[in-house]
Amino acid sequence: MDGFRKKGLVATRRAALTLIGAGALAAGGITRALAAADDDEVLTEAKVLRDPDVPVAGNPDGNISIIEWSDYNCPYCRKLEPELRQVVQDDGKVRLVMKDWPILGPVSVTAARTALAARYQDKYHQAHDAMMGVSSRLTEPRINELLAAASVDMDRLKRDLNDHAKDIDAVLKRNNEQAEAFGFRGTPSFIVGKYRVPGVLSMTEFEQVIADARKAKMN
Numbered sequence: 579m580d581g582f583r584k585k586g587l588v589a590t591r592r593a594a595l596t597l598i599g600a601g602a603l604a605a606g607g608i609t610r611a612l613a614a615a616d617d618d619e620v621l622t623e624a625k626v627l628r629d630p631d632v633p634v635a636g637n638p639d640g641n642i643s644i645i646e647w648s649d650y651n652c653p654y655c656r657k658l659e660p661e662l663r664q665v666v667q668d669d670g671k672v673r674l675v676m677k678d679w680p681i682l683g684p685v686s687v688t689a690a691r692t693a694l695a696a697r698y699q700d701k702y703h704q705a706h707d708a709m710m711g712v713s714s715r716l717t718e719p720r721i722n723e724l725l726a727a728a729s730v731d732m733d734r735l736k737r738d739l740n741d742h743a744k745d746i747d748a749v750l751k752r753n754n755e756q757a758e759a760f761g762f763r764g765t766p767s768f769i770v771g772k773y774r775v776p777g778v779l780s781m782t783e784f785e786q787v788i789a790d791a792r793k794a795k796m797n
Contacts, residue, residue: 620752620759626675626769631694631749633676633702636666640673642791645769647679647757650689650709651716652765654778659710665784672788676706677753679765685716687750691739692721694746696730698738704728771795 627643636644644666648655666672678693680686689709696705708728709716726732739746757767760774768775770784771791779787 620755625752626756629675629749629752631697631745632753633697633706634673635663635676635703636672636674637670638673640669640671642671642771642788642795643673643675643769644788645675645677647677647753647762647765647767648710649678649680649682649686649765650693651682651686655766656710656713658766658778661781662784665781665788669785669788677756678750679753679757679767680750681754681765685718685721688718689716689721690750691746692725692735694749695735695738695742696725698742699731699734701725701728701730705730 626645644662646662662674666674678690680690693702693705693709696702705725705728708724709721712720712724714720722732725735760767760769760776762776764776766778768779770787772794773787773791775787
């Protein structure tokens with residue numbers, strides 16, 4: 579298969595960082611990388627970077643994209659969240675693509691589906707922040723409590739969960755297929771420009787990877 583292949587570890591960065599194979603990312607973004615078993619393309623620019631059903635934070639016109647796969651019950655995702663957001667805000671030119679990847683059990687699936695349903699009333703980010711902002715493991719009653727406190731219309735949320743169930747599940751399926759195609763094993767996992775980052779980075783490390791990604795984009 580052409581496209582995304584591990585090209586060797588970045589010598590000056592932590593061992594988890596891998597530069598995606600040359601040619602896999604063109605100047606315009608991600609090109610075809612891997613194909614699913616049924617020959618449908620999984621990793622394309624449109625599906626990975628520009629999926630219209632996947633929320634985006636930061637600068638939507640930024641010159642570097644960070645793609646994050648996360649789970650609302652992942653303690654590492656929660657710990658990293660404020661630092662990542664601060665890096666994105668301080669930089670000002672980063673587009674943060676938020677891929678819900680619920681791999682830690684049924685409640686994680688409920689949380690992800692609920693956040694994506696909140697998007698239909700333009701409250702995805704409020705729902706996301708509310709669930710990421712807690713320190714204890716989520717339960718379904720706790721999810722409802724948090725979202726109600728975040729001014730999510732719960733009656734509409736229930737309708738949207740039902741009316742848009744197929745679309746929501748399709749987003750989660752795409753997110754999962756992409757994470758598996760990239761070889762990720764857990765949350766959080768990232769693509770930063772041309773770099774595959776399966777794990778947690780510090781603010782300083784994120785800043786350095788963003789700088790490296792900009793340089794790599796110019797080559």
